[in-house]
Amino acid sequence: MKLTGAQILMEVLKEEGVKTIFGFPGGAVIDIYDELAKTDIHHVLVRHEQGAVHAADGYARASGGVGVVLVTSGPGATNTVTGIASAYMDSIPIVIFTGQVPTQLIGNDAFQEVDIVGITRPCTKHNYLVKDTKDLARIVKEAFYIAQSGRPGPVLIDIPKNVAATKINYKPPKKIHLKSYNPTYKPNIRQVSKAASLINDAKRPVIFAGGGVVLSKASKELTELAQKTKTPLTASLMGLGAFPGTDPLWLGMIGMHGTYRANMSTGACDLMIAVGVRFDDRVTGKTDEFASQAKIIHIDIDPTSIQKNVPVTIPIVGDCKTTLGQLNKLLDKEDLGDLNEKRKKWLEEIEKWKNTKPLAYAQEKVIKPQYVVEKLYELTKGKAIITTEVGQNQMWAAQYYHFDKPNHFITSGGLGVMGFGLPAAIGAQLACPKKLVVDIAGDGSIQMNIQEMATAAQCGLPVKVVILNNSYLGMVRQWQELFYEKRYSQTGMEHAPDFVKLAEAYGAVGLRATKPEEVEKVLKKGLSTPKAVIMDFVVEQEECVYPMVPAGAPLTEMLLV
Amino acid sequence: MIEEKHVLSILVENQPGVLSRISGLFGGRGYNIDSLCVAETTEPHVSRVTIVTRASKQIIEQIIKQLHKLINVMKVIELTGTEFVQREMALIKVNAKPEHRAEILRIVDIFRAKIIDVGLEHYTIEITGDEDKLSAILSLLKPLGIKEIAKTGIIALSREPKIV
Ligand SMILES: Cc1ncc(C[n+]2csc(CCOP(=O)(O)OP(=O)(O)O)c2C)c(N)n1
Ligand SMILES: [Mg+2]
Numbered sequence: 001m002k003l004t005g006a007q008i009l010m011e012v013l014k015e016e017g018v019k020t021i022f023g024f025p026g027g028a029v030i031d032i033y034d035e036l037a038k039t040d041i042h043h044v045l046v047r048h049e050q051g052a053v054h055a056a057d058g059y060a061r062a063s064g065g066v067g068v069v070l071v072t073s074g075p076g077a078t079n080t081v082t083g084i085a086s087a088y089m090d091s092i093p094i095v096i097f098t099g100q101v102p103t104q105l106i107g108n109d110a111f112q113e114v115d116i117v118g119i120t121r122p123c124t125k126h127n128y129l130v131k132d133t134k135d136l137a138r139i140v141k142e143a144f145y146i147a148q149s150g151r152p153g154p155v156l157i158d159i160p161k162n163v164a165a166t167k168i169n170y171k172p173p174k175k176i177h178l179k180s181y182n183p184t185y186k187p188n189i190r191q192v193s194k195a196a197s198l199i200n201d202a203k204r205p206v207i208f209a210g211g212g213v214v215l216s217k218a219s220k221e222l223t224e225l226a227q228k229t230k231t232p233l234t235a236s237l238m239g240l241g242a243f244p245g246t247d248p249l250w251l252g253m254i255g256m257h258g259t260y261r262a263n264m265s266t267g268a269c270d271l272m273i274a275v276g277v278r279f280d281d282r283v284t285g286k287t288d289e290f291a292s293q294a295k296i297i298h299i300d301i302d303p304t305s306i307q308k309n310v311p312v313t314i315p316i317v318g319d320c321k322t323t324l325g326q327l328n329k330l331l332d333k334e335d336l337g338d339l340n341e342k343r344k345k346w347l348e349e350i351e352k353w354k355n356t357k358p359l360a361y362a363q364e365k366v367i368k369p370q371y372v373v374e375k376l377y378e379l380t381k382g383k384a385i386i387t388t389e390v391g392q393n394q395m396w397a398a399q400y401y402h403f404d405k406p407n408h409f410i411t412s413g414g415l416g417v418m419g420f421g422l423p424a425a426i427g428a429q430l431a432c433p434k435k436l437v438v439d440i441a442g443d444g445s446i447q448m449n450i451q452e453m454a455t456a457a458q459c460g461l462p463v464k465v466v467i468l469n470n471s472y473l474g475m476v477r478q479w480q481e482l483f484y485e486k487r488y489s490q491t492g493m494e495h496a497p498d499f500v501k502l503a504e505a506y507g508a509v510g511l512r513a514t515k516p517e518e519v520e521k522v523l524k525k526g527l528s529t530p531k532a533v534i535m536d537f538v539v540e541q542e543e544c545v546y547p548m549v550p551a552g553a554p555l556t557e558m559l560l561v
Numbered sequence: 562m563i564e565e566k567h568v569l570s571i572l573v574e575n576q577p578g579v580l581s582r583i584s585g586l587f588g589g590r591g592y593n594i595d596s597l598c599v600a601e602t603t604e605p606h607v608s609r610v611t612i613v614t615r616a617s618k619q620i621i622e623q624i625i626k627q628l629h630k631l632i633n634v635m636k637v638i639e640l641t642g643t644e645f646v647q648r649e650m651a652l653i654k655v656n657a658k659p660e661h662r663a664e665i666l667r668i669v670d671i672f673r674a675k676i677i678d679v680g681l682e683h684y685t686i687e688i689t690g691d692e693d694k695l696s697a698i699l700s701l702l703k704p705l706g707i708k709e710i711a712k713t714g715i716i717a718l719s720r721e722p723k724i725v
Pocket of ligand 1: 389390391392393394416417418441442443444445446468470472473474475476
């Protein structure tokens, strides 16, 4: 069969089951766009390529599958870099296709030429420049495999214009075989059995779950482990939803803005079972004092995550789901004793922490941002998919919305990209058309990718944006308040647009609440409107996120309200 | 943390960009490269990269794991701590005034080096050996005036009979 590169690409995309692509056209990808129009693949025309990657990220997370992006060469390609770096930090499977100038022009500083493979080398799991049409199908198949296997991540494929246009005799590639890439899914069983006996011996165990649990779809196994061993559980920002946020064993989030009881439990535990985490500095605080009384079991599919930031007692390289499954089986054979008795003291201690310093705020005359999130949680019965921007809004979302299921909290965790939430919500809404999708936003962040409101309107996507509008780059202002004697250098956002009118200008619906008694009404109206909606909540300007562990301090030394 | 010298032998797929992936990994994560050598093996699609680095125990473990994680890296062998042989080659262009020529020849002879190029005022010496040998000859030649030098960096192989 004689096919052009562009036609071959379509064949492989169909084979990989791709239904949706986020992208933006340009000269170098015209051939590909020409073929794309002849397929059933749904192309979502974003308004900025960064939005395409965040949308693909949200799509991948909400669907548990892979996100796909198509952009042109040069500026189209460089605009994707922030999105790619975010997906790389959060291990999200995305395949990005960039156009490139024709092979004979590469290296000549041709119009819209950029070395995107060079630029993205440190922020992709792998990347390719396709130099010959006959390699294209194999490379695309490899990319989809690499992106989704092992520790997932973004893979970029740079396709020169002539490679897309050239016709060759096409034979569908055989099963791909990557000699030097073999992720370890099955754990070393001896390590797992050592872990089982440590768990049985522990008096004050804590489970610490991360994004790896969500990625490996291991929530069921994790919940089984916690309940079987009556072990309280905390999670990183990326792990929220891996374990039911309404379960009595749930401690709340760990880390810089973690709950008092989660951080105190970490300081006091004698065993930490860390699953699918990488011990980020926002989690550990001062590493020397992190879980300093505990032996640590660390399960992760990526060997580089283990012993990187925190020394561990039992390292286990393996897929979270497989490993937890094996661990549960081994524990079934052990005599765990009377767990009610065994855990009584530990759980009582935790209950005391919970009751002395709960997450709290006082709703007075001005709307408190926490109140908005709490009301949103109530009204949506905890069932919405929540995306976030970055800053205080993100932390309040994490603290006051409780997630019972994985893939419902979608946030830029590792890179912390302002402007992530709206495009991510668009991706999530496309993956889950029947679900309610809400972006909890800040007034600063939302302006970074606000242009995607047009995408939402064009696609008829009923995404909801809840702006916690404090007229500040609030999180930075909070640091200035606490550590820089209130010198608010460049954190005031006085000159914001009128978000209600802005929504209307985009063909969406705009609503505003300025008083506490309006919050519920606006939320109810906004959430029930079957269109894209921006809800502007004018909140307390100088509210801070607490608890807070100052950067570099031990986790147990929290600033409290 | 005490930093020690480590010799790593890395087998990689011979593909464009592999070397940038490796050097980028070292640069981006703040690891040292003392020397780096790369060339094809007997299999044309496989190259061997030899890297000498200085790192603490914890960091060398990370370096090895991070290298493994690169898709095009097939094998990473830490030679330090095992039986292995290593060599480096240097080309040394040294001033060769008539009154010094005998001295230079004597040094070249003692070190089993070779003179591979002769000019009116200089000799170019080729020498192969381990680091100690190379620094010894350099310290003897230095007073005579070294004009230029090119070194290969270390290449190394395990002494195990089996292929590692
Ligand atoms: C692209 C980008 N630039 C800068 C920052 C640094 N930063 C972190 S939080 C924050 C403030 C965000 O302000 P806003 O969106 O209003 O959220 P708030 O903290 O007020 O809820 C800034 C500037 C960032 N995370 N991302
Ligand atoms: Mg703000």
